Amino acid sequence: MPQLKFYYAPGACSLAPHILLHEVGLPFDAIANEVTQNGANFIEGFHRINPKMRIPVIALDGEVITETIAVMTAIANLAPEKHLLGQTPLETLRVYEWMAWLSGTVHGQGFGELARPERFSDDPAAHDGIRAKGHKTIVDCYDMIEGKLTGVYAVGDSLTLVDPYLFVFFRWGNGLGLAMKEKYPNWAMLVSNLVKRSAVEAALKAENIDSTL
């Protein structure tokens, strides 16, 4: 059994791999950090673990993996019988299509611009405009997410990496004051099914947060 060390922050994007770890059901050590709208507070020496200064991070028998997509793939590989990367090669492609867009555009661009405008311009006078653009990108992407969802799961007929990641963005939409349930009924249905899973309950409890549904 591999030794697993998971670095997260309550309510951050790391909630998605945290849920996946509970789905897989192997024991792991969870190390909490803090990331808020205003900044981040990482454990002492975190820059040696991930010089990019971001969570999530997972260490598998000491091998450090960063980036949500790689972290979640590593977790999925621990339980191949659960098909968390999809049931077929085409579903796996769809999983990575979703994950790359959610990580790069929705998170990195939309939420990055909204919460960390200083990453996009050194000129403080530009920051309000960048925040506004980030908010618009998020809403445009959320409309697209709603249009892409048709069933209980984002890809195929079973849980994949994409569903817990979509849960993170649904919670963040609530945090932004968007009328998530009313505006995005397909997405709300996916999330209401997801929160019935014991793995979601366990991860929310461990992070001491609620589903905000």
Ligand SMILES: N[C@@H](CCC(=O)N[C@@H](CS)C(=O)NCC(=O)O)C(=O)O
């Ligand atoms: N590309 C990275 C981005 C991860 C990321 O930005 N994580 C946020 C938490 S949701 C973080 O660590 N933020 C620290 C900061 O903003 O200082 C990934 O997908 O894992």
